[in-house]
Amino acid sequence: MNDTLHQLHCFGCGARIAGGEAQPDFRCVQCGDLFEVEYPGWGKRDGHDRPNPGALKWLWRERRCSSEAVDRSGVWRFRELLPILESFGNVVTLREGNTPLYHLKRASKALGIDQLYAKHQGMNPTGSFKDTGMTAAMSVAKERGFEWVACASTGNTSAAMAAYAARAGLRCLVLIPEGKIAWGKLSQAMDYGAVTCQMPTDFDGCLRLLTEVVKEAPIYLLNSVNPYRLEGQKTPAFEIAEAFGWSVPDHVIVPGGNLGNSSALGKGFRELQELGLVARMPRISVVQAAGANPLVRSFKEHQGTELEPVEAHTRASAIRIGNPASWRKAARVIQDTGGWCLDVTEAEIAIAKAEIGAEGLGCEPASAVTLAGLKKLRAQGKIASGETVVLVLTGHTLKDADYTINFHRGTLLTEDECTGLEAEIAGLRRDAVAVDATPAAVLATLKGSVQ
Numbered sequence: 079m080n081d082t083l084h085q086l087h088c089f090g091c092g093a094r095i096a097g098g099e100a101q102p103d104f105r106c107v108q109c110g111d112l113f114e115v116e117y118p119g120w121g122k123r124d125g126h127d128r129p130n131p132g133a134l135k136w137l138w139r140e141r142r143c144s145s146e147a148v149d150r151s152g153v154w155r156f157r158e159l160l161p162i163l164e165s166f167g168n169v170v171t172l173r174e175g176n177t178p179l180y181h182l183k184r185a186s187k188a189l190g191i192d193q194l195y196a197k198h199q200g201m202n203p204t205g206s207f208k209d210t211g212m213t214a215a216m217s218v219a220k221e222r223g224f225e226w227v228a229c230a231s232t233g234n235t236s237a238a239m240a241a242y243a244a245r246a247g248l249r250c251l252v253l254i255p256e257g258k259i260a261w262g263k264l265s266q267a268m269d270y271g272a273v274t275c276q277m278p279t280d281f282d283g284c285l286r287l288l289t290e291v292v293k294e295a296p297i298y299l300l301n302s303v304n305p306y307r308l309e310g311q312k313t314p315a316f317e318i319a320e321a322f323g324w325s326v327p328d329h330v331i332v333p334g335g336n337l338g339n340s341s342a343l344g345k346g347f348r349e350l351q352e353l354g355l356v357a358r359m360p361r362i363s364v365v366q367a368a369g370a371n372p373l374v375r376s377f378k379e380h381q382g383t384e385l386e387p388v389e390a391h392t393r394a395s396a397i398r399i400g401n402p403a404s405w406r407k408a409a410r411v412i413q414d415t416g417g418w419c420l421d422v423t424e425a426e427i428a429i430a431k432a433e434i435g436a437e438g439l440g441c442e443p444a445s446a447v448t449l450a451g452l453k454k455l456r457a458q459g460k461i462a463s464g465e466t467v468v469l470v471l472t473g474h475t476l477k478d479a480d481y482t483i484n485f486h487r488g489t490l491l492t493e494d495e496c497t498g499l500e501a502e503i504a505g506l507r508r509d510a511v512a513v514d515a516t517p518a519a520v521l522a523t524l525k526g527s528v529q
């Protein structure tokens with residue numbers, strides 16, 4: 079691990095420690111808060127560690143044509159901005175990142191926002207944005223000689239961790255809330271060879287438990303409390319800025335669960351600005367499910383200065399989190415960038431997910447909160463038609479096929495949840511129809527659907 083170029087800075091009390099001095103639970107011994115990775119050389123004017131913006135932009139683009147694994151990775155392509163390893167020979171990569179930025183044609187038209195895009199992080203190797211963080215923290219685990227890694231998860235972190243651990247030749251332990259994660263994700267952890275414990279508690283309970291376990295055994299914790307995870311997860315900010323010719327969109331909208339992702343993207347944009355690669359930061363807004371909205375409540379009741387955990391309920395199981403670890407970091411990102419923190423209902427999530435599906439993209443329910451949130455912000459007049467907006471879609475549609483099928487069959491939402499939205503929902507549902515195995519029956523179905 080490269081302790082000469084980086085250090086860890088406590089988000090709560092400001093203490094600074096070397097990377098190797100972190101506790102197994104990544105909490106500060108002084109105040110209990112989380113750390114952020116910091117690169118002291120960047121602060122020095124003309125310091126020799128301070129990257130040169132023009133040279134970097136050229137180098138990062140050139141690497142896209144290279145055949146080297148570290149260059150092909152959309153995380154390590156930007157390695158000058160995450161010098162956390164002693165040797166890049168220790169990189170564990172599945173060629174993550176370099177995900178597409180799609181124009182959302184239908185939603186653009188419906189909302190009257192021309193420049194509306196989706197950064198689809200579900201197009202990563204294990205189907206979620208977690209891969210960008212996992213390549214970074216797993217590489218640190220490997221370099222530091224750990225044999226075991228572990229995480230608590232609502233499914234995607236465990237899928238990503240299991241895959242990267244297998245690539246690194248490390249063993250991995252997964253703690254998941256029993257019956258509360260989507261099958262696609264559980265099947266990945268099994269397939270990649272994780273030791274998976276399903277437990278009669280929720281995500282918050284699993285994370286609490288794991289924090290105790292890592293203090294007793296030499297296991298490297300790979301939840302987003304691990305600051306190296308966020309170093310990988312900040313790189314989509316670089317890709318977004320690069321895609322806009324090193325300007326930034328006006329607004330980036332992110333789902334909020336444990337709140338590592340919003341924190342990481344905020345850090346990424348902040349560093350680009352500090353290093354002179356972009357002139358300003360976008361507004362960053364965080365959207366939660368109404369039944370799992372502790373940060374929304376924190377803003378309503380305490381202006382984002384205190385957070386009371388809630389018991390979380392939402393069908394968007396990825397963000398069924400009541401006590402988010404990185405809430406202070408995320409609150410600062412929202413405040414610093416002038417973003418908003420809002421929540422959306424189960425029906426709004428389901429409708430938005432079907433609309434993203436109808437764009438030919440699809441995403442998992444937790445990702446769809448971004449479009450649902452955008453619709454609300456637009457209706458409240460908080461986003462103008464001329465603004466450029468990027469929604470961060472965090473997971474692939476195949477992660478939670480049960481949710482999608484239930485929506486289209488009409489068995490997902492309760493009558494109460496649908497009240498007032500029946501027509502909108504009916505217009506989006508596309509259930510499969512049983513027809514006779516004859517051309518005439520197929521043609522009749524076709525005729526019916528044209529009408």
Ligand code: F0G
Nearest residue numbers: 231232234235335336337338339472473
């Ligand atoms: N979207 C998806 C698809 C997720 O899997 C998660 C988190 C989030 C959004 C929220 O991101 O936690 O950084 O605010 N999933 C975690 C997991 C908690 O265990 O896979 P966050």
